[in-house]
Amino acid sequence: xxxxxxxxxxxxxxxxxxxxxxxxxxxxxxxxxxxxxxxxxxxxxxxxxxxxxxxxxxxxxxxxxxxxxxxxxxxxxxxxxxxxxxxxxxxxxxxxxxxxxxxxxxxxxxxxxxxxxxxxxxxxxxx
Amino acid sequence: xxxxxxxxxxxxxxxxxxxxxxxxxxxxxxxxxxxxxxxxxxxxxxxxxxxxxxxxxxxxxxxxxxxxxxxxxxxxxxxxxxxxxxxxxxxxxxxxxxxxxxxxxxx
Numbered sequence: 267x268x269x270x271x272x273x274x275x276x277x278x279x280x281x282x283x284x285x286x287x288x289x290x291x292x293x294x295x296x297x298x299x300x301x302x303x304x305x306x307x308x309x310x311x312x313x314x315x316x317x318x319x320x321x322x323x324x325x326x327x328x329x330x331x332x333x334x335x336x337x338x339x340x341x342x343x344x345x346x347x348x349x350x351x352x353x354x355x356x357x358x359x360x361x362x363x364x365x366x367x368x369x370x371x372x373x374x375x376x377x378x379x380x381x382x383x384x385x386x387x388x389x390x391x392x393x
Numbered sequence: 394x395x396x397x398x399x400x401x402x403x404x405x406x407x408x409x410x411x412x413x414x415x416x417x418x419x420x421x422x423x424x425x426x427x428x429x430x431x432x433x434x435x436x437x438x439x440x441x442x443x444x445x446x447x448x449x450x451x452x453x454x455x456x457x458x459x460x461x462x463x464x465x466x467x468x469x470x471x472x473x474x475x476x477x478x479x480x481x482x483x484x485x486x487x488x489x490x491x492x493x494x495x496x497x498x499x500x
Contacts, residue, residue, distance in 0.1 A: 301489060303489070303491075310477075310479065310491060310492070310493045310494040311428075311430075311436065311479050311481075311491040311494070312491065313488065313489035313490065313491060316488075316489065325486070325487070325488050327488070361435055361436070368441075368442065368445075370442070370443075373443070375424075375442065375443065377424055377426075377441055377442035377443075377445065378423065378426075378483060379426040379438060379441035379442070379481070380426070380428075380438065380481070380489070381438050381441070381447060383435040383436055383437070383438075384435065385434075385435050386435055
């Protein structure tokens, strides 16, 4: 079945680095944009980054720009998030999600949504 | 800056209808999506686009919009609908945007 499984979370000191992975299965990974979203303890969802299916288009939230790097390996069906210069405020559950796009040709409408989510991996930044 | 605003908490009596609101300028350009999140679980997409439900999602759930506001409606709320609900859309740079979430309590 369609599935995303994150890994790589853990405890790291401020200023440290961590690389998260997201393994995809059950769908043609190379057809889809992919996103990382995080959720700090007791807080709401925050989009972090996305990458196009080819890897040519990338975007980051201002809060992580210059510190985090998204990448993917379509042959291995893996999405990555390299996190450097980590801060206490980066403590969160990190989810990967599949970006989907649908065109309604009758109504001439386009929909963008994240339809498959992993269970998340926990990153704790603390001294 | 772009943002989506949701009421922090809403309650509904069992079996009644509840509407959750999401407001933002970007909703004039993009439809809102809605996600349900129960404690300790990942978010689940429940409504996307105008009012589309992914396979397996209850038909008690629906969506609508008017101007800069999107609405998520549960008709005949059940105990299992108690959860956090997040709206999501895009900003002017086509980046994802989430509302702050609404905690739904079923009384």
